Amino acid sequence: TIDRHAERVRPEFPLLKREFDGRPVVFLDNASTTPKPRSVIDAVVNVLERSTANVHRGVHSLGEEATRLFDEARREVASLIGATPNEIVLVRGTTEAINFVANGLELGPEDEVVFPASEHHANWIPWRVHGKPVPMPIDEDGVPRWETLASLITKKTKLVSIGHVSNVTGAIAPVEEVVRIAHEHGVPVLLDAAQSLSHLPLDVNKLGVDFLAASSHKAFGPSGVGLLWSKKDFLAKCPLYQVGGGMISLNNDIDVGGFIPRDAPFKFEAGTPAIEATIGFGAAVKWMRAIGMDAIREHDIAMSKYLFEGLSDIKGVRVLAKKLPVEKRIALATFVVDAPAMTQESVARALCDMFGVCVSAGFHCTHVLHARTHLPGTVRASPHLFNTTAEIDLLLEGVREIAG
Numbered sequence: 001t002i003d004r005h006a007e008r009v010r011p012e013f014p015l016l017k018r019e020f021d022g023r024p025v026v027f028l029d030n031a032s033t034t035p036k037p038r039s040v041i042d043a044v045v046n047v048l049e050r051s052t053a054n055v056h057r058g059v060h061s062l063g064e065e066a067t068r069l070f071d072e073a074r075r076e077v078a079s080l081i082g083a084t085p086n087e088i089v090l091v092r093g094t095t096e097a098i099n100f101v102a103n104g105l106e107l108g109p110e111d112e113v114v115f116p117a118s119e120h121h122a123n124w125i126p127w128r129v130h131g132k133p134v135p136m137p138i139d140e141d142g143v144p145r146w147e148t149l150a151s152l153i154t155k156k157t158k159l160v161s162i163g164h165v166s167n168v169t170g171a172i173a174p175v176e177e178v179v180r181i182a183h184e185h186g187v188p189v190l191l192d193a194a195q196s197l198s199h200l201p202l203d204v205n206k207l208g209v210d211f212l213a214a215s216s217h218k219a220f221g222p223s224g225v226g227l228l229w230s231k232k233d234f235l236a237k238c239p240l241y242q243v244g245g246g247m248i249s250l251n252n253d254i255d256v257g258g259f260i261p262r263d264a265p266f267k268f269e270a271g272t273p274a275i276e277a278t279i280g281f282g283a284a285v286k287w288m289r290a291i292g293m294d295a296i297r298e299h300d301i302a303m304s305k306y307l308f309e310g311l312s313d314i315k316g317v318r319v320l321a322k323k324l325p326v327e328k329r330i331a332l333a334t335f336v337v338d339a340p341a342m343t344q345e346s347v348a349r350a351l352c353d354m355f356g357v358c359v360s361a362g363f364h365c366t367h368v369l370h371a372r373t374h375l376p377g378t379v380r381a382s383p384h385l386f387n388t389t390a391e392i393d394l395l396l397e398g399v400r401e402i403a404g
């Protein structure tokens with residue numbers, strides 16, 4: 001299953017043809033950002049070469065063309081998550097989307113936000129600046145103790161904010177259960193889908209969340225664009241955090257001191273947007289949908305088993321959350337290699353230098369998780385659809401050699 005899916009899509013990724021000193025690149029760092037398939041690259045090049053024009057402004061043909069491609073991208077992105085286009089605010093990425101909500105909820109210093117202590121800094125620091133953070137305990141592997149959720153919600157709780165998939169353990173959050181408990185207390189739920197958008201079928205209606213944040217660049221699209229999804233009632237009353245061109249209604253008089261903003265999402269998108277990146281994002285979504293999120297998940301589950309079993313067999317390697325069942329995780333493994341006098345960063349460097357294997361190392365923007373689990377940094381291998389068993393074998397061989 002793994003290689004059947006992988007071999008089908010590999011020729012579409014120019015990056016995978018690169019070599020370091022004659023050694024093919026083994027790209028296992030998809031949780032940081034994914035390589036881009038040819039159709040995404042072509043969509044970006046095409047708009048740069050043929051349709052450069054500003055969007056939602058020009059009356060000439062090029063302007064109309066660019067606007068059509070841009071609007072189409074928003075429709076693609078919306079349909080991937082079961083939303084309508086006007087509920088999608090295009091932002092810079094997951095980080096900006098979460099900040100948008102943090103700002104929009106107008107939290108006071110006593111307003112509490114509950115989130116797992118394992119969260120990425122993007123879903124932690126905003127709650128230090130806006131409101132009061134209430135981190136949920138995690139276990140010794142960094143997996144949230146979801147059973148504590150109800151006890152953490154008080155009269156002051158204004159939001160429960162959770163990562164759909166942990167960028168460290170690969171654990172999938174029990175979203176529907178979290179939503180049920182939060183909603184019982186009248187508290188909305190934000191879902192950070194940075195790590196799930198390209199791995200799991202997503203439908204905001206089925207999930208029942210109130211906000212969803214994600215980035216294009218972790219889902220085969222360009223960097224510089226992402227989405228914030230929310231229901232229309234929030235977007236109607238959410239305060240504007242930036243204003244300028246392109247977001248006011250025509251024919252009203254700014255001179256006299258006021259202006260009438262356009263309806264959402266446009267009132268939140270002042271200034272020229274990331275036109276090429278957004279069109280590339282639309283192409284990436286189209287590419288994923290053509291493959292099918294179910295097929296992607298099928299590869300992911302088989303890959304997850306292969307990767308975890310392989311790593312768990314190596315002496316001197318501690319794999320985080322390795323006991324999680326395959327349906328509760330994605331194919332993302334974080335581990336510590338016991339190699340005398342080597343930091344985890346130098347383990348990752350050696351994997352690249354000796355084997356051409358690209359993985360992450362360090363704290364992965366989760367300093368609290370690493371502090372609470374007493375880990376001095378970790379190595380993370382995050383395969384995706386195009387990765388083969390032979391590539392995982394190379395990773396395992398490298399880790400075995402370094403650990404041995």
Ligand code: PMP
Pocket residue numbers: 031032092093094095096120122123163165166167192194195215365
């Ligand atoms: N949340 C999670 C779980 C992530 O993994 C990341 C990226 N590493 C982010 C948020 C932030 O995404 P971005 O840098 O694209 O804004």
